[in-house]
Amino acid sequence: MAKANLISGTVLFLFSVVALLFIIPAQIDVAESANVISPRLVPIICVILIGGLSLFQVAKTALGISALRPKSGQYDSKKIIEMSPISKREWVALIL
Numbered sequence: 001m002a003k004a005n006l007i008s009g010t011v012l013f014l015f016s017v018v019a020l021l022f023i024i025p026a027q028i029d030v031a032e033s034a035n036v037i038s039p040r041l042v043p044i045i046c047v048i049l050i051g052g053l054s055l056f057q058v059a060k061t062a063l064g065i066s067a068l069r070p071k072s073g074q075y076d077s078k079k080i081i082e083m084s085p086i087s088k089r090e091w092v093a094l095i096l
Contacts, residue, residue, distance in 0.1 A: 002061050009057035016051030020044065 024043050031038045086094075 002064075005057055005061040009054045009061065012054035013051050013058065016047045016054065019047045020051070 024040055024047065028040045028043060030040070
């Protein structure tokens with residue numbers, strides 16, 4: 001699993017670099033007016049987020065940090081529903 005996380009994080013980072021440097025400038029035109037937000041803004045923000053999160057994934061995998069999970073049996077759905085201030089009907093309504 002660690003090898004898959006490392007490979008997928010690296011591929012996503014490389015994709016974000018290629019998209020940021022080549023794909024977005026080649027495919028999305030620059031705004032003609034100074035008063036208009038550039039159409040490149042949202043794609044650039046998304047690609048930067050993808051690149052940052054992929055670097056986080058690679059670093060997390062390389063450092064061997066695992067997700068913080070509760071001990072087995074510490075929290076299960078029945079205990080959460082029993083401890084909750086809302087009724088079972090309200091839980092069903094929230095889920096649906």
